[in-house]
Amino acid sequence: MSVFINKDTKLVVQGITGRDGSFHTKQMMEYGTQVVAGVTPGKGGQTFESTVPIYNTVADAVSATGANTAVIYVPPPFAADAIMEAADSGVQLVVCITEGVPVLDMTKVYPFVKERGIRLIGPNCPGLISPGESKVGIIPGRICTPGPVGVVSRSGTLTYEIVYQLTRAGIGQTSCVGIGGDPINGTNFIDCLAAFEADPHTKAVAMMGEIGGTDEQEAADFVKHHMTKPVVGFIAGQTAPPGRRMGHAGAIISGSAGTAAEKIEAFEAAGMGVAKRPLDFVELIKARLK
Amino acid sequence: MSVFINKDTKLVVQGITGRDGSFHTKQMMEYGTQVVAGVTPGKGGQTFESTVPIYNTVADAVSATGANTAVIYVPPPFAADAIMEAADSGVQLVVCITEGVPVLDMTKVYPFVKERGIRLIGPNCPGLISPGESKVGIIPGRICTPGPVGVVSRSGTLTYEIVYQLTRAGIGQTSCVGIGGDPINGTNFIDCLAAFEADPHTKAVAMMGEIGGTDEQEAADFVKHHMTKPVVGFIAGQTAPPGRRMGHAGAIISGSAGTAAEKIEAFEAAGMGVAKRPLDFVELIKARLK
């Protein structure tokens, strides 16, 4: 029914008592996610919302509660350490929401996580949701509905936009995964495409890319050679002036390898559907689900 | 007929133009080792003894000659870098003769080598020899002779002593491996015991340990549970005063886990033969070869 998270996801929230962490923990709990523990150093022994036990360290939280997934809402200077702490604690999936993590931190975090065979999603991502089962991160639950479409995106709010439009059109999702827009992140398009290909309930995939880098081209190549399920793609930044950084570290066109035109061409060459605007996903996906 | 090195070993010598490197390269060539390349930065393009081409880097040497093994005779401050260079060059076996490598260098080198799936022997070791086939390092060739005994030792000259006595008694060797006496080395007793167990030509193993650490105890445990072939052991330092470091970083009794008595007890518990002095190996091995 889903990829990466499901009803059995038992979540520990790092930074549970912070402004963002506490807000979104409540949202996740309301959505039905099993939030089994929180971590805030020095608040070990307290509880969050009178129900979720708080621990000083992730290791303590995992050994006490059997959490298998961690989500991180800590400020950027502490995010790399938080990811490594989670990866070392025994959880299998780490989702880092924090935006503004220095990229050199990620050059160190990436091999650390890989060595442990852990999946990292993010940083600088909205997390993921398997509608009706579990939500880890900040994707608004009410815009999603269960169904046959896998969604994967480098962007946060753009994902919501498209999921929202799919849902309004009655097209539900198996899982929606925001992989984040940073230059170095833990999970890429291909990882998600492979997971959706393997998930028996996913019948089609919606994929939102951006200008910058070559991840979309590689993903298109993967679609061409390894996917049996239809994929529809979109590239944000078609009108962006070259050489300017558009907020996301990802959204910069470096050299000639990252323009929207090239990426769209790669999508077309892979036989993917191409959405010119977010709304186009609705008809393109609908056509492919028939 | 041997472990780790054989007739197909193609050797690159790092530090081939140094005092020790050039001396022992000649010895290895005389023994019949295929020395296919040497490395000395700045001497690339020259030849050693008019026959062995010299390169500036190990990578150059390996890509030009197909060397599969590297041996290192460079001064201690450069040894860690030399090991990593070799491990990164495509060879499968790296033998580091250099003595005096800082142990903290080895805490970094060890995972570097392991990540690449390369075998490192040493540092601070005499190397190894498969009599009649190949010699890599500094073990004097004339003291060895082909035969059925695998030899593994933490010590250098003590190995020669015992091999010499075996040879004089007409007992030949499949391979003799000096693993080195440093606290952190690339290959341990168990690695060698497993290799000898797997080598069809090895019929018995002679193993020389030292006071300090627990490697011999672990080796004894391995012998007990995983070896079908007889093993005879010896521990040097039975009369060493506790708490003093005897040259080798290895030869220090720390806590209660490294005394000769404990190690000998472990050998006995594993059903191994125990040599009280080097000469005893002759009769103990002889008895086990019948």
Add this chain to the structure above:
Amino acid sequence: MNLHEYQAKDILKGFGVPIPPGEVATTPEQAKALAEKYGTAVMVKAQVHAGGRGKAGGVKFCKTPADAFEKATAILGMQIKGLTVEKVLVTVAADIGSEAYVGIIVDRARKKPVFMVSAAGGIDIEQVAAETPEKIKYHPVDVRYGLQTYEAMQLGFFLYQDVKLARAAAKIMQQLYAAFMASGCSLAEINPLVVTPTGEVLAVDGKMVIDDNELDRKPAVAALRDESSEEPSEVDARNNNLTFIKLDGDVGCVVNGAGLAMATMDLVKYYGGEPANFLDIGGSSNPEKVVNALRIITADTNVKAILFNIFGGITRTDDVANGIVTATKANPLKVPLVIRLTGTNEEIAMKILTENGFSASSDMDEAVQKAVALAKGGK
């Protein structure tokens, strides 16, 4: 954040990289005095955040102090790619035997810093990459171990046959790597790395780009920012934690999230309009950000309509609504405002807006079309 050549060279010098003596001048008199002090031929080099300074006439060789005065007079105040030259670097002119390129970037695909080195230096490395890619060696660095000596030597030998030069270059690469890591760079380069006729290896030009995410924890590097050389509205935006890029159109856009912001610009164009800017108010929002965003956008007199497109996730739409109310109360808008807003706390936000006389849509296409029409004076 881009550093000026002189700033990058100061950092590299601190890590031991050999660099010809040089200092900054802001007047021709200072340039002349420096040339006199060095007592040798100097280069006068415009310090602006733009490539192609040489071709634009911003880099000049000066034989005498009088010459330095004259060239500095010409360069100071000059416009290069729209930027005014306010400072020049006066540096001892090195005798140049050969020119190589040495650079490090963070590579997305390899997830590592990657060295690029080429014996064909002095010119655009992009050109070398396009025309003679075999002349560039790429070498990724495993940050867990750092740049080992053997790796630096491999790069050194790629540039120079002579072992002394290779060793000197290898040492500079280790120093460059150390500077790159310590300063939080996303790019650092030496171009050209020069061998003088006497066999010295020198960094004659240096460039560094700092990852903006590093600046909070590296105050000494952050202090190098030269706001005088940037677009004032972009400086203002950054100082208020907004990502803003000025463009040439007339539809002002306030969006949360870079992807959605780009998609919004794309949609403005799709419906026949022209975006006036890229503006991302980011994730964690507070009303203050919205106030600043409106101030910055309305300062652009080209803007004929303003479009908010907010999809709340970590951004709370009620924060945005409060910001709109506060900002427009303090400074009533002179152009029409179109609000599209949905997601986290949408109900509260809609209530705030309605109570304060605003209308809002939850449909992106509808809002964009409306904004485009309003900018064209329609409706």
Add this chain to the structure above:
Amino acid sequence: MNLHEYQAKDILKGFGVPIPPGEVATTPEQAKALAEKYGTAVMVKAQVHAGGRGKAGGVKFCKTPADAFEKATAILGMQIKGLTVEKVLVTVAADIGSEAYVGIIVDRARKKPVFMVSAAGGIDIEQVAAETPEKIKYHPVDVRYGLQTYEAMQLGFFLYQDVKLARAAAKIMQQLYAAFMASGCSLAEINPLVVTPTGEVLAVDGKMVIDDNELDRKPAVAALRDESSEEPSEVDARNNNLTFIKLDGDVGCVVNGAGLAMATMDLVKYYGGEPANFLDIGGSSNPEKVVNALRIITADTNVKAILFNIFGGITRTDDVANGIVTATKANPLKVPLVIRLTGTNEEIAMKILTENGFSASSDMDEAVQKAVALAKGGK
């Protein structure tokens, strides 16, 4: 190489570890002056390379400067485990609320530096390890990444419930780790790590052992060696690149390789003798080493016979033979010499020895038996 407490503390202070003020005194007058300067109760602590200083009376609490004078008088010149106290550390006495132990060693089995921490500090950690092992937490550090903050915090929380104390301890552990790595330690410890009644976390004692192999590349650390506190013959040996340990027997041993040297000692004992020393002339040999080895051994008047046991590998036996000839020509031996020598260049070596009137064997057991007999006055 062992460092004195005051040296270890100086290094730790350089890495930011909070340590009570203290200075070294070599006279009671200096100790008194320091106590006056600090204007508070002080500790006077013997600086010798020996454990159990406290039990031996080498560490004293002094309420007044006069008290410090008196205690320093008693401690200076005192013998602790055979070592004379030449220096005392006079340090401000900390108020002690609780005592913890924090140490790092290089662990052979894990091939990593390993932290050992325990809330049961102030006493021998070996005792804690033996009696209440659950009170020690072991934490290996992956040097590729270094000690991460989360790891240091885990250790901090193992020591202290209070987050402020845990954070302070975590910071100290990161500083200790940095000092450990930068100084090339094989051991570094703080025992006790103290919490004062006002909640300060302080290192009240510090110990460091440096890996001898690091000294060549760490001259500043090597300069801390205090030869006055070591056995002179061992200092002499080390300065000549020999590994020498003085023992109580009468058979002087010169061997190449630590394993063979130990096996030789064992064999001396096996045949009823007593070795006078451990002496390893090491791998790469030169004749000079042999000359120095003989000088050092013959200085021990207990020695009744000298045994060379050389198995040439990287050591060339001709070098050893030349050394024997040179040394005995310059200083004829007063005790009998037994030479066992085989391996690399054996033929040349035998020729050199024979030409100079020495006989040599190639059999170890034979040589050892002969040396033992000679030492007993036999043959």
